Amino acid sequence: KQEVTQIPAALSVPEGENLVLNCSFTDSAIYNLQWFRQDPGKGLTSLLLIQSSQREQTSGRLNASLDKSSGRSTLYIAASQPGDSATYLCAVRPIRDDKIIFGKGTRLHILP
Amino acid sequence: EAQVTQNPRYLITVTGKKLTVTCSQNMNHEYMSWYRQDPGLGLRQIYYSMNVEVTDKGDVPEGYKVSRKEKRNFPLILESPSPNQTSLYFCASSLASGTGHNEQFFGPGTRLTVL
Numbered sequence: 001k002q003e004v005t006q007i008p009a010a011l012s013v014p015e016g017e018n019l020v021l022n023c024s025f026t027d028s029a030i031y032n033l034q035w036f037r038q039d040p041g042k043g044l045t046s047l048l049l050i051q052s053s054q055r056e057q058t059s060g061r062l063n064a065s066l067d068k069s070s071g072r073s074t075l076y077i078a079a080s081q082p083g084d085s086a087t088y089l090c091a092v093r094p095i096r097d098d099k100i101i102f103g104k105g106t107r108l109h110i111l112p
Numbered sequence: 113e114a115q116v117t118q119n120p121r122y123l124i125t126v127t128g129k130k131l132t133v134t135c136s137q138n139m140n141h142e143y144m145s146w147y148r149q150d151p152g153l154g155l156r157q158i159y160y161s162m163n164v165e166v167t168d169k170g171d172v173p174e175g176y177k178v179s180r181k182e183k184r185n186f187p188l189i190l191e192s193p194s195p196n197q198t199s200l201y202f203c204a205s206s207l208a209s210g211t212g213h214n215e216q217f218f219g220p221g222t223r224l225t226v227l
Contacts, residue, residue: 034216043202044218089155093214098162099170100145100216104154 002027002094006103021075023090028068031093038087116219124225133188135203142208144186148199193226
């Protein structure tokens with residue numbers, strides 16, 4: 001059964017620093033991996049989608065990488081800002097069934 | 113504007129009173145699903161639908177029903193709500209599974225409280 005893990009559960013970083021969020025999954029047979037941002041009490045905003053054939057995707061200050069063989073993805077945030085404070089979630093779409101599996105997220109706090 | 117809408121956004125009800133949360137998308141997506149989000153447990157899939165008249169159980173289907181009579185709508189039905197169904201619910205849609213291009217789009221959420 002596919003499992004998705006995000007470590008750490010929470011992270012505090014001073015403003016301006018570059019940072020990396022981690023997502024690991026147990027079954028490499030996936031169609032894609034998607035990163036989301038969620039503000040407290042709000043819905044999910046899609047940040048980046050990496051298809052299984054891709055190694056990375058970039059959007060502005062965000063860069064997501066995917067290493068299927070090792071079951072890992074990272075979300076790199078450059079020059080962090082207080083507005084980046086949120087919970088970041090990753091989700092995988094397995095090939096073996098049609099369920100979508102989420103990690104529990106990393107709660108990020110950027111210190112002004 | 114491409115979007116997923118849910119109604120109501122907030123609902124307080126009592127144990128045993130049947131309720132329906134509606135979900136609609138305007139992107140002609142085949143795949144739709146419902147999630148619940150609880151502190152410490154993250155997002156868990158309740159039901160999903162690959163297309164009209166095709167629905168399947170997710171990881172936590174007990175106490176819920178769904179239907180998919182039209183492509184754009186995917187209502188979530190709680191026949192006899194209980195307090196343990198108090199949660200934040202999200203509907204999502206995407207193109208069909210089976211490709212890597214199926215980015216999920218989420219609705220704004222429905223906060224349900226069952227007393």
